[in-house]
Amino acid sequence: MADTKELQVKEKKEVTSPAEQTQPGLVFTPAVDIFETEREITLLADMPGVTSNDITIDLKDGVLTLTGDVKPWESEAESDVLVEFEIGRYYRQFTLSDIIAQDRIEAKLENGTLRLSLPKAEKAIPRQITVTAG
Numbered sequence: 557m558a559d560t561k562e563l564q565v566k567e568k569k570e571v572t573s574p575a576e577q578t579q580p581g582l583v584f585t586p587a588v589d590i591f592e593t594e595r596e597i598t599l600l601a602d603m604p605g606v607t608s609n610d611i612t613i614d615l616k617d618g619v620l621t622l623t624g625d626v627k628p629w630e631s632e633a634e635s636d637v638l639v640e641f642e643i644g645r646y647y648r649q650f651t652l653s654d655i656i657a658q659d660r661i662e663a664k665l666e667n668g669t670l671r672l673s674l675p676k677a678e679k680a681i682p683r684q685i686t687v688t689a690g
Contacts, residue, residue: 582644586622586670594682597656597674603646604668611670613663620650620661622670655680 586601603611606624614621624646630636652658655676662673 582642584642584644584646586624586646586648588648594676596676599650599672599674601646601648601670601672602668603665603670605641606646606665606668606670608665611663611665613672615652615658615661618652618654618658620652620672622646622648622650624670 586603588602589600591598601622603622603624605626610625610627612621612623614623626641626643626645628643629641652674657675657677660675664671664673
């Protein structure tokens with residue numbers, strides 16, 4: 557019989573920061589997975605409830621900032637009976653090294669997961685040097 561792993565759901569984790577918030581509401585740290593190949597680093601950020609229109613990705617002075625807003629699901633005509641979905645903002649920052657080609661970063665949001673492709677600069681990509689005779 558094949559080995560199976562139990563799927564474990566992570567709860568949203570509120571950001572604990574000494575900075576004062578300028579907007580009311582909860583701020584969450586999105587869970588991330590980061591992996592790399594010889595050519596790029598991929599960052600996956602879990603941001604359920606956020607649409608592509610509600611995500612902001614800023615890059616300034618080598619700091620990549622992800623922000624995403626989760627808006628209420630109900631319309632103005634509806635009244636709450638039970639609310640368990642937490643509404644708030646996702647926020648996370650990463651410092652990028654100079655091995656990342658910052659002008660070629662791409663982002664895609666699919667099913668609540670933000671996927672950032674961070675291509676490596678040509679100088680950081682391993683290569684083989686050909687030896688010629690003579």
